[in-house]
Amino acid sequence: MAKGYAPKKAVLEKYADVLVNFALGGGKGIKKGDVVCINGSQSCEPLFLAVRNAVLDAGGHVIMQYQPEGEGRYNLSREFFERAKDHQLDHFPAKYYKGLIDEIDHLLFIVGDNHPHALKGIDPQKVMRRGASRKPFMDWRNEKEHAGKFTWCIALWGTPAMAKEAKLSIKEYWQQIIDACFLNEKDPIAKWKETYRGMEKYRQKLNRLAPQTDRLHVEGPDINLWIKLGEKRQWLCGSGRNIPSFEIFTSPDWRGTEGWIRFNQPLYRDGNYANGIELWFEKGKVVKVKAKKGEAYVKQMIAMPGADRVGEFSLTDSRHSRITKFMAETLYDENIGGPQGNTHIAVGSAYADTYAGDPSKLTEKDKERLGYNDSSVHTDMFSTARRTVTAHLKDGKTKVIYKDGQFVL
Numbered sequence: 001m002a003k004g005y006a007p008k009k010a011v012l013e014k015y016a017d018v019l020v021n022f023a024l025g026g027g028k029g030i031k032k033g034d035v036v037c038i039n040g041s042q043s044c045e046p047l048f049l050a051v052r053n054a055v056l057d058a059g060g061h062v063i064m065q066y067q068p069e070g071e072g073r074y075n076l077s078r079e080f081f082e083r084a085k086d087h088q089l090d091h092f093p094a095k096y097y098k099g100l101i102d103e104i105d106h107l108l109f110i111v112g113d114n115h116p117h118a119l120k121g122i123d124p125q126k127v128m129r130r131g132a133s134r135k136p137f138m139d140w141r142n143e144k145e146h147a148g149k150f151t152w153c154i155a156l157w158g159t160p161a162m163a164k165e166a167k168l169s170i171k172e173y174w175q176q177i178i179d180a181c182f183l184n185e186k187d188p189i190a191k192w193k194e195t196y197r198g199m200e201k202y203r204q205k206l207n208r209l210a211p212q213t214d215r216l217h218v219e220g221p222d223i224n225l226w227i228k229l230g231e232k233r234q235w236l237c238g239s240g241r242n243i244p245s246f247e248i249f250t251s252p253d254w255r256g257t258e259g260w261i262r263f264n265q266p267l268y269r270d271g272n273y274a275n276g277i278e279l280w281f282e283k284g285k286v287v288k289v290k291a292k293k294g295e296a297y298v299k300q301m302i303a304m305p306g307a308d309r310v311g312e313f314s315l316t317d318s319r320h321s322r323i324t325k326f327m328a329e330t331l332y333d334e335n336i337g338g339p340q341g342n343t344h345i346a347v348g349s350a351y352a353d354t355y356a357g358d359p360s361k362l363t364e365k366d367k368e369r370l371g372y373n374d375s376s377v378h379t380d381m382f383s384t385a386r387r388t389v390t391a392h393l394k395d396g397k398t399k400v401i402y403k404d405g406q407f408v409l
Contacts (some may be wrong), residue, residue: 228256
C-alpha cells in the first residue's frame with residue numbers, strides 16, 4: 001500500500017463481512033462448519049486476514065492459499081514462465097486440485113497486483129497453455145457448483161500500481177472500491193440485498209420474455225451485433241460470485257452470433273494490455289480481429305480452442321452500478337456504470353447455469369446441442385458506448401429491452 005494510506009479497520013471489517021456473510025453462499029453467507037479456501041497474495045494481506053477472521057467468527061474452517069507477492073492467482077510468476085519447459089507448463093496436479101474441490105464448500109479469490117505488467121514480454125502462448133492445463137479444475141468447480149454444493153467469489157484489493165494503471169490516486173482508487181461495495185453504508189449487506197432486489201425485477205422480466213425471444217440485436221456507434229439467445233436460456237444476476245456485481249447476463253447460443261463490435265475500454269489479461277479491440281463474427285465465430293494496441297495478443301487468445309465464440313453476453317444498468325471510473329481490473333470494468341451503462345461480451349467458455357432447468361443434469365452432448373460454448377478461455381471485453389438492445393421475438397414482433405444505459409422493460 002502507498003505509505004500513509006490504508007483503508008480504515010472498520011472498512012476492512014465491513015468488506016470481510018460482505019464477502020463471508022453475504023457473497024459466499026450465493027447471497028446467504030457461509031454456514032457453521034463450512035470450509036472456505038481463501039486465495040490471495042502478500043499484497044492483499046490486510047483483507048486476507050480480515051476475511052480469515054470473519055470466517056472463523058462465522059464458525060467456518062479456513063484453508064489458506066497465501067502466495068508471495070507477484071505469484072498471481074495460481075502461483076504463476078514471471079520466473080516460472082521464464083524457466084518452465086513444455087512438460088512443466090502442461091503439468092496439472094490433479095489429485096491435489098480434485099481433493100481441494102472435494103474438501104471445500106467455498107472459494108474466495110482476493111485479487112490485487114503490485115506488478116500488473118510482470119508478464120510483459122512473456123510468450124502469451126505459454127500463459128494460455130498453462131491455463132489450458134488447469135481446465136479440469138474449472139470443470140470440477142462447475143460440476144460441484146451446479147449440484148448446489150459449492151460457491152465462489154472474487155474481490156479486489158487496491159494497490160498503488162493498479163491505481164496508477166487506472167490513472168487514479170490510491171485514495172481515489174479505494175474510494176471506488178468503497179462506493180461500489182457499499183462499504184460507506186451503515187449496513188452494507190442490507191444495501192446489497194436492496195440492490196439485488198432492484199436488479200431481480202429486471203431479471204424476472206427478461207426471463208419472462210426469454211422463451212419468446214429468438215435473437216437480440218445490439219446497435220450503436222460501436223456495435224451492430226446479433227446474438228441468438230438460445231433454447232431454454234435464463235438471465236442471471238446477483239449471485240454473489242463477484243463483489244461488486246451489477247450485471248445481468250446470459251450465455252447465448254454461440255452459433256447465432258453475427259456482426260461487429262468495438263470495445264472502447266482496454267483489456268488487461270495475463271500481464272498483457274490491449275485497446276481499441278474490434279471483432280467481426282460470421283456464423284458464430286470470430287473471422288476478423290483488429291486492435292490499436294495488443295492486436296497480436298488478442299489474435300493469439302482468440303486462436304485458443306473455443307475462444308473464437310461468444311460465451312457470455314451482459315448488460316449493466318447505470319442506475320444500479322456505483323462504479324464511475326475505469327479501474328484497470330476486469331472485475332470492476334465489466335460492471336462500470338456511467339451515463340450509458342455497460343455492455344460486455346466474453347469470448348470462450350459459457351455458463352451452463354444460464355440453462356433454464358437443472359444444469360447439473362446437462363450432459364456434454366446436451367450443452368453442445370444447446371450451443372453452450374466450451375473453452376479453457378473466458379475473456380471479458382467491455383464497452384460503455386451508447387447502444388440499444390432489441391429483442392426479436394419468435395412471432396415476428398420486436399421489443400426494446402435496453403436503451404441509453406438502462407433496461408426499459
